[in-house]
Amino acid sequence: MTTPVTLGRILGYLGLAVLGALVALAGALVQDGWFPGGLFLALAGCAALFYGGLKATGSRVGVAVPAAVWLVSVLLLSSSRPEGDFLFAAGASAYLYLLGGALVAVICATLPQLTSSGANTA
Template sequence: MTTPVSLGRILGYLGLAVLGAVVALAGALVQDAWPPGGLLLSLAGCAALFYGGWAATGSRIGVAVPAAFWLVCVVLLSTTRPEGDFLFAAGASSYLYLLGGALLAVICATVPYLTSSGANRA
């Protein structure tokens, strides 16, 4: 680990975790609302969160923290309740949101980032 652990860094990661949960909930509500614009808006929110986490922290942990919380929240939101309530209906839009968001997290975490001088910033 090249950066020291500080209170500000910990609070930043906690903020990214909360944003991951918020983006998961917002995406669950919007992805099926205005086809296909809602799905694209939901995926754009995921991409912005994951890339923004990397840009804000300068490390891949900045992608992993919101992505993990996003994934946990999406899985919890996709389960049905005893009353029969659910947020994700069985359909192409829901599956594309689930798979597309996970794919965006993997892309943001594994693509090498270059600085303005062209050097690799892993």
């Protein structure tokens, strides 16, 4: 069962990609600042975005697009610059955020999709 590619669907995926970058930036700022509450808040934001993308689009692509942009954004934010500046401190919180966010993306992508009658479509 494939869905047709429409302009609205493309714009929706583009919006999810932008949200993926914003969630990555917000999580990077929060996850170490209020440890451990900030880490849970950042991971909850990831889970909300990935699961919301799944429900909004009705396909696993709705998880894959923001998750891929989130992962690339987090990796870019964690690399150091020539000036020596970086956003992530080398610590357990940054690694937990990276691994936890990836795990949340995998969990949301592999959730079985149920129809309105409750039947499994996967």
